[in-house]
Amino acid sequence: MKRAFSSVLLAAGLVVLPLVASGPYYIHTFILAMMNIALASSLRLISLSGQIPLAHGGMATIGAYMSALLMMKLGLSSWLSLIIAGLGVALIATLVGYPFVRLKGVYFTIVTAFFGEMVVLTAQQWQSLTGGSGGVYGIPGPDPIVVPGLFTIDFSSKAEFYYLVLFLVAVNLAFIYAIEKSRVGLTFSGIKQADSLAESSGIDTIGFKVLAFAAGSFFAGIVGAFYSQYISAIAPDSFGFMFTVYTLVYMVAGGQKSFMGPILGAIVLTLLPEVTRSFKEYVPFFFAAVLIAVIFFVPDGIAGLALRTTWWVSKKLGMKHA
Amino acid sequence: MLEIRGLTKFFGGLEAVSNVDMTVQTGQIMGLIGPNGAGKTTFFNLLTGVIRPTRGSVIFEGEDITGKKPHNVAKKGMIRTFQATNIYPDFTVLDNIVLSCHLRPGVGFLETMLHTRSGRRKDREILDRSLAILREVGLDGLAHVTARNLAHGHKRTLGIAAALACGPKLLMLDEPLSGMNGEEVTETMKLITRLWEKGMTILLIEHNMRATMSLCHKIVVISFGKKIAEGTPEEIKAHPEVVKAYLGAGHA
Numbered sequence: 001m002k003r004a005f006s007s008v009l010l011a012a013g014l015v016v017l018p019l020v021a022s023g024p025y026y027i028h029t030f031i032l033a034m035m036n037i038a039l040a041s042s043l044r045l046i047s048l049s050g051q052i053p054l055a056h057g058g059m060a061t062i063g064a065y066m067s068a069l070l071m072m073k074l075g076l077s078s079w080l081s082l083i084i085a086g087l088g089v090a091l092i093a094t095l096v097g098y099p100f101v102r103l104k105g106v107y108f109t110i111v112t113a114f115f116g117e118m119v120v121l122t123a124q125q126w127q128s129l130t131g132g133s134g135g136v137y138g139i140p141g142p143d144p145i146v147v148p149g150l151f152t153i154d155f156s157s158k159a160e161f162y163y164l165v166l167f168l169v170a171v172n173l174a175f176i177y178a179i180e181k182s183r184v185g186l187t188f189s190g191i192k193q194a195d196s197l198a199e200s201s202g203i204d205t206i207g208f209k210v211l212a213f214a215a216g217s218f219f220a221g222i223v224g225a226f227y228s229q230y231i232s233a234i235a236p237d238s239f240g241f242m243f244t245v246y247t248l249v250y251m252v253a254g255g256q257k258s259f260m261g262p263i264l265g266a267i268v269l270t271l272l273p274e275v276t277r278s279f280k281e282y283v284p285f286f287f288a289a290v291l292i293a294v295i296f297f298v299p300d301g302i303a304g305l306a307l308r309t310t311w312w313v314s315k316k317l318g319m320k321h322a
Numbered sequence: 323m324l325e326i327r328g329l330t331k332f333f334g335g336l337e338a339v340s341n342v343d344m345t346v347q348t349g350q351i352m353g354l355i356g357p358n359g360a361g362k363t364t365f366f367n368l369l370t371g372v373i374r375p376t377r378g379s380v381i382f383e384g385e386d387i388t389g390k391k392p393h394n395v396a397k398k399g400m401i402r403t404f405q406a407t408n409i410y411p412d413f414t415v416l417d418n419i420v421l422s423c424h425l426r427p428g429v430g431f432l433e434t435m436l437h438t439r440s441g442r443r444k445d446r447e448i449l450d451r452s453l454a455i456l457r458e459v460g461l462d463g464l465a466h467v468t469a470r471n472l473a474h475g476h477k478r479t480l481g482i483a484a485a486l487a488c489g490p491k492l493l494m495l496d497e498p499l500s501g502m503n504g505e506e507v508t509e510t511m512k513l514i515t516r517l518w519e520k521g522m523t524i525l526l527i528e529h530n531m532r533a534t535m536s537l538c539h540k541i542v543v544i545s546f547g548k549k550i551a552e553g554t555p556e557e558i559k560a561h562p563e564v565v566k567a568y569l570g571a572g573h574a
Contacts, residue, residue: 001419027338183421190421193410200370200404201422 014166018159031230033270035223038172040250040262042219044045045176047256048185049212050192051101051108055093056247057239058116058218061123063089064219064228064238065130069138071229078142089221093214099207110204116244121237135235157254161230168226172219177259179215188212242284249287253294255301264302269304323348323523324369324400324492329366330379330545333359338364340460340547341378346492351514351524353538353556355531357567361547362527363405366496371395382492399491405500408481411470415461418469418480422487442481452487459483459513475506482513493517494525499533511537535559543567 018027020222043056067085070076076084102112123130130136142164144154153160179185190198191205199205228234254265269290273283298305331339339361346352356362366572367373369380371392379388380399389551390398410418429493456462459479464472469480478498485493499507518524528529528534534541535555543551543558545567558564 007425043362165356186417186421189423190410193412194407196392197407197484198370198421199392200396200402201424201484202393202401203421203424204391204393237465 005060008072015163024158026234027162029271029274031158031162031165033267034162034169034246035227035249036266037166037263038169038219038268039247040174040254040266041135041173041259042216042223043247043257044251044256044262045179045279046212047251049179049188049209050195051104051209051213052248053100053112053213054109054241054244054248055112055116055119055217057241057244058119059089059093059217059220060224060227060239060243061234061236062092063094063121063224065136065224066221067225068136068228068234069129070105071140072138078140078229082142082222083227086218086222090214090218093217094210097210097213098206098238101206101213102170111154113241116241117206118279120240131144133236135233135238136228137233139232139234141232142229156299165226165230172222176219178190180259184208186213186253218274246287255292255303257300258303258307260306261299261301261303264306268302323383324525326369327379327381327382329365329368329380330374330376331373338547339368339375339544340548342542342544342547344542344549344552346523347526349521350540351518351526351538353534353541354525354527354544355529355534355541356544359546363449363496364547365544366402366494366527369395369494370400389462399489399497400487400494401485401490401492402494403481403485403496403498405496409469409472409477409484411468413469413480414466415456415469415472415480416449416452416465416482419455419487420448422484423448423451423483424488428456430447455483458486458516460509475510478502478506479510481505481515482510486517490522493527493561494527496527497529498526499528499530 017030021027023028039056039060043053047052051128061143063085066088067078067081070081070084071078100108100115103236123135124133126132141155146152147309154161155161156166178187187198187203187208191203191208195205225241227238246284249261249264250269252265253269254263255261273286294301300307324344325383326342326344329339329342330337330342342365344352353363354362354493364373368375370391374389379386381387382395382400385394385398387398387400388416410421413421416475440444453462453465456465459475459482461479461483464476469477472480478501482493482495482498485495495514499510502510507530514524514526514537524537526534528537536556538555539552541553541555541558543564545563549568550563553561
């Protein structure tokens with residue numbers, strides 16, 4: 001009951017956020033925070049099966065280019081392009097996933113990192129398709145949503161983009177939550193704990209690992225596609241290697257064990273550096289410091305810290321009530 | 323039920339398993355013994371597809387399953403346990419079994435996500451089946467304990483229970499009694515006998531000679547990757563090659 005109430009309160013807060021935020025710059029920051037939530041949460045989805053890829057930026061890049069080119073070269077609608085970009089990235093992840101997931105632990109991570117770099121280089125070199133290092137400009141925004149007689153959303157303001165990304169993140173989180181709580185999630189966790197045992201009890205561990213990789217990459221592709229429609233431009237290094245590493249930091253600092261971890265990590269670590277803009281060139285130092293602090297002092301991340309604080313506060317309050 | 327012909331495995335130049343023939347009859351408890359390093363676990367790995375044999379074939383219920391992937395071998399009904407990592411440590415005892423029920427008519431992805439009635443019913447069935455298996459092996463009182471906190475003997479029993487949850491036709495136990503105390507050994511032997519009485523075919527690797535001799539109907543002895551003897555427990559006890567392999571040449 002208490003939990004449902006706080007969820008409703010949180011949702012209401014997120015919905016009215018653009019109305020109270022002072023200026024488009026802050027709304028832009030909130031949009032980035034939302035994108036990072038989707039990326040960090042989908043990265044965690046993959047990590048549930050015991051593998052940590054560093055290809056998330058690469059997957060977002062593919063999604064961004066795919067959506068942009070589908071709209072500009074084939075004239076598809078923005079919504080169709082968004083979905084096809086997500087599915088296209090999932091397909092690519094499936095194809096490269098079959099050889100990749102056979103490698104375990106750090107070897108998988110290394111190979112996916114190279115894959116991410118390969119995507120960047122391909123986008124730079126394949127000039128006839130991608131426009132080379134300059135990237136693609138003038139990407140149209142999302143097609144207007146018209147409900148006759150009621151309202152029209154034409155994505156002319158940042159607030160409209162904020163609501164779109166809020167919707168995408170809500171769908172993304174609902175999916176990830178459902179997967180985690182299903183038998184598929186149980187199977188991922190089993191594979192993470194003892195993959196030879198899972199394999200011997202009839203579970204196609206390679207297939208499930210590829211499924212996790214493809215599902216997580218799907219959401220990265222969607223985020224990339226959204227970004228290209230939002231910024232109306234995409235360059236090969238828009239989602240470069242450091243971007244991928246940041247996504248990993250959001251997840252680890254937020255707390256890999258819990259569903260809320262990457263969400264909190266992405267919010268805190270996206271908003272904090274933006275609060276003081278002069279601080280911006282020190283962002284990598286800041287991230288490193290947060291990561292070290294988390295590893296040493298709160299191994300279960302920001303989510304674990306939040307949980308413990310809530311517990312502590314409610315205990316204090318409970319004593320007063322008694 | 324299971325027929326093994328000329329099974330051979332080279333690791334580089336080393337012949338770990340050498341031209342082994344063996345047959346497991348339905349309804350039998352077959353033992354596989356041999357000194358440390360004789361190639362028993364390698365043999366299990368060859369049968370279940372964890373590693374590919376260099377030569378030879380594995381026929382299960384008339385079908386050649388040589389070189390099939392482990393999860394496909396498991397689907398045919400050959401389920402093994404492991405000596406070491408035989409449980410999911412972070413799951414509860416119950417979830418260990420629930421996940422191992424994977425081969426049962428599974429609950430579809432959409433069914434789970436949408437909480438359909440058929441999905442809930444199947445979830446219920448899997449839960450009931452899991453609890454029944456835990457009762458069978460005597461772990462029902464520990465259903466909600468996290469597996470890593472179990473005593474060693476209980477962990478081993480849970481490994482067997484998880485294998486049972488897969489619905490095996492042939493249950494392959496890799497040293498199920500290792501590290502157990504006397505009482506646990508007795509309990510596990512009773513469990514194995516009970517399973518056999520219910521019609522389970524069992525292939526057993528074991529170090530405990532007393533247990534192997536009293537449980538098994540037939541025993542194959544392996545030494546340095548070669549089959550050196552096969553027969554009933556009485557025949558094996560009297561076999562000169564076996565005595566030599568276990569006690570050294572001087573005693574033969």
